[in-house]
Structure formats: C-alpha cells, structure tokens
Amino acid sequence: MxxxxxxxxxxxxxxxxxxxxxxxxxxxxxxxxxDQTKKDxxxxxxxxxxxxxxxxxxxxxxxxxxxxxGSDIAYAxxxxxxxxxxxxxxxxxxxxxMGKQLGVKFEFQNGxxxxxxxxxxxxxxxxxxxxxxxxKDRQEGIDADTGKKVGEGVDFVDYFTAxxxxxxxxxxxxxxxxxxxxxxxxxxxxxxxxxxxMAKAESKKCTxxxxxxxxxxxxxxxxQTRLRGGGADAGSSDFPVAAYAVKTSGGGKDFxxxxxxxxxxxxxxxxxxxxxQLRDAxxxxxxxxxxxxxxxxxxxxxxxxxxxxxxxxxxxxx
Numbered sequence: 001m002x003x004x005x006x007x008x009x010x011x012x013x014x015x016x017x018x019x020x021x022x023x024x025x026x027x028x029x030x031x032x033x034x035d036q037t038k039k040d041x042x043x044x045x046x047x048x049x050x051x052x053x054x055x056x057x058x059x060x061x062x063x064x065x066x067x068x069x070g071s072d073i074a075y076a077x078x079x080x081x082x083x084x085x086x087x088x089x090x091x092x093x094x095x096x097x098m099g100k101q102l103g104v105k106f107e108f109q110n111g112x113x114x115x116x117x118x119x120x121x122x123x124x125x126x127x128x129x130x131x132x133x134x135x136k137d138r139q140e141g142i143d144a145d146t147g148k149k150v151g152e153g154v155d156f157v158d159y160f161t162a163x164x165x166x167x168x169x170x171x172x173x174x175x176x177x178x179x180x181x182x183x184x185x186x187x188x189x190x191x192x193x194x195x196x197x198m199a200k201a202e203s204k205k206c207t208x209x210x211x212x213x214x215x216x217x218x219x220x221x222x223x224q225t226r227l228r229g230g231g232a233d234a235g236s237s238d239f240p241v242a243a244y245a246v247k248t249s250g251g252g253k254d255f256x257x258x259x260x261x262x263x264x265x266x267x268x269x270x271x272x273x274x275x276x277q278l279r280d281a282x283x284x285x286x287x288x289x290x291x292x293x294x295x296x297x298x299x300x301x302x303x304x305x306x307x308x309x310x311x312x313x314x315x316x317x318x
Contacts, residue, residue: 051101051102051104052288053101053102053103053285053288054102056281056285057102057103057104057277057281058281061126062103065105066104066107067099067102067107067126067127068109068124068125068126069106069108069109069125069129070111070125070127070128070129070130071091071108071128072111072112072113072116072130073110074220074221075089075219075220075237075238075241076241077089077241077244077304078090079092079108087108089302090240090299090302091131092108093302094159094286094295095108097294098288101288101289106129109124109125111125112191112192112219113132113191113218113219114192116132116270117154120154120270121151121152123272127269127278127282128154129270131238131240132156132270133194133265134156134158134267134268135317135318136317136318138153138317139155139156139315140153141153152273153273154270154272155273155276156266156269156271156314156315157268157269157279157283157286157312157314158309158316159268159269159312160304160307161264161265161266161267162267163238163262163265164194164198164262165236165238165239165242165257165260166235166242167227167235167236167245167246167257167258168234168258169228169230169254169256171256172233174233176234176258177258177259179198179199179202180202182202182234183212185212185233185234186215186233186234187213187215187232187233187236188215188223188224188227188232188234188235189214189215189223189235189237190218190219190237191216191218193237195236196214196216198236200214215232220237223235228250234258235255240302242255243257265317266309266313266317268316269286286312287311287312290309296308
C-alpha cells in the first residue's frame with residue numbers, strides 16, 4: 001500500500017513488461033512456496049543452530065523459532081491465499097528466504113491493513129509485512145489525515161519499491177488517465193492505504209463542486225468486486241496489485257490500467273521502535289539474500305523486477 005510525498009512516474013515500457021511477467025508468475029503460485037502459516041517446532045532449534053544469522057535475533061524469538069507476521073493476506077500478488085488455502089506471494093517467499101538465514105519461520109497472521117501497526121504496538125505481531133509503504137508519518141506515528149501524533153511510530157526495513165496505479169472497467173475508461181480526471185467520479189480503494197489518502201487529497205483540489213466520491217473497503221478484493229459489479233468508475237492499488245488484478249480478473253476481461261503509476265516509494269517491514277535488535281537482524285537477513293541471489297529469484301518469479309532494491313535500507317521513506 002504505497003505512498004510518497006514526491007510524485008514520480010515510471011516508464012510505460014516497464015509497466016507493460018511487468019504486467020506480462022506477472023501473468024506468467026501466476027502459474028507458478030502452487031509450486032513456489034509452502035504454507036507460511038505452519039511452524040515445525042521439532043526443527044526450530046536445529047535450524048537456528050545451523051543458520052548463519054541466528055545469533056543476531058533476540059533470544060526470545062530465536063528460542064521460539066518463529067517470527068509472528070501481521071499481514072493483510074488479500075493483496076495478490078504480494079500476499080494472498082492460493083486455491084488450497086496456503087499463504088503465498090512476494091512477501092511470504094522473501095520471508096521464507098530470510099528465515100533460512102535467521103533459522104526461524106515467519107508465521108503470517110491475517111489482519112486488516114489499517115490495524116497492523118496497532119497489532120504491532122500491542123505485541124500481537126513481531127513485525128508487519130504487508131506491502132506497507134515506509135513513510136515519515138508512519139515512522140513518527142503521525143495520522144496522515146489529521147497530522148496529529150497517534151503513536152510512537154515504527155522502524156522500517158525497506159525491501160521493495162512500488163508506485164500507485166489507477167484501473168477501470170475494461171473498455172470504460174471515461175478518459176481517466178490521471179488523478180485529476182477522477183473529479184466528479186467514484187473510486188474504490190482499500191481503507192488505510194495511500195490510494196485512499198491520494199483520493200482524499202485530490203478530491204480537495206476538485207473545482208465546480210465535482211468532488212471524488214470515495215468508497216473504502218477492508219481489503220482490495222472487496223474494492224475490486226464493487227468495481228467489477230459496476231458500482232464505481234475506477235479503482236486504485238499499488239502497481240503490482242493493480243497489474244495482477246488486470247491480468248487475472250475475469251481472465252483479463254474485467255479491468256484495464258490507465259495512465260502511469262505514480263508516487264514510487266519503498267515497501268518496508270515494520271518493527272517496533274523498541275525492538276532494534278530484531279530490526280537489525282531483519283536488515284542483515286535481507287542483505288544476505290540480496291547478495292546470495294535468492295532475493296532476485298523471488299522478484300523474478302513474480303515478474304516485478306522493476307521494483308527490486310539493491311540494499312536493505314532502514315527508514316528510507318520520505
């Protein structure tokens with residue numbers, strides 16, 4: 001769920017190439033990774049002993065053999081349930097590779113996106129990994145709508161870069177190409193995302209009483225269902241998600257991307273400010289899989305090479 005305070009666009013050629021690659025990636029879902037929701041307690045101690053970066057973890061997590069991950073598991077292809085109910089996608093695959101470095105399992109637990117940081121704060125989760133954009137507001141615990149401080153904020157380990165895209169019913173673009181073209185129209189978005197923030201900000205700029213009608217949902221699949229049923233003029237999601245929906249929904253007959261993706265910014269793994277040891281262990285694990293090639297394999301599998309990072313930054317969001 002992407003955000004940035006500086007608007008940027010990416011080349012149309014990269015967008016088209018990534019869409020095609022995502023279609024191929026969909027066929028690999030069933031063979032790509034195991035069930036991320038299960039842990040093997042019998043092997044946790046031996047895995048930790050042989051893992052190269054296990055010593056970097058907090059002792060409580062190393063002994064438990066599990067990192068509890070808060071995630072909105074309805075955001076294909078980043079994280080979602082396959083036809084057998086397994087949690088699959090970009091994030092679970094990266095987590096699995098990082099887990100081998102740390103000697104632990106990443107256990108994904110489903111939650112609505114706008115409650116993940118709260119769950120992290122209450123220690124329901126150890127981390128949040130859910131296409132969450134690293135922003136200064138989130139780092140500092142600032143509510144994006146009110147500008148007021150609502151918590152201590154979180155630290156991020158940045159692992160991917162993505163922008164925001166608009167999509168419409170196929171063949172019914174109504175000349176929508178930019179966010180300003182949405183004035184006087186209805187858009188569906190996921191609650192708590194920057195797509196929602198951008199729609200609200202753009203609506204304030206609309207003139208002549210033609211505001212943007214915004215319908216917000218708990219997850220992106222609900223928003224897509226509303227648009228598919230004719231209940232809105234457009235939808236918005238992070239580019240990888242929008243592109244995946246365009247290629248897969250209705251066999252590619254339901255939606256089409258319009259305009260260019262904007263607001264390119266990093267996805268980050270969110271960690272409590274107080275848990276610097278876990279943050280640094282995750283950074284080391286991510287750097288390790290970037291260096292050994294496992295990161296590139298995951299990114300290529302899902303056809304999103306344009307968003308790959310070269311190093312694991314902490315709090316790189318603006």
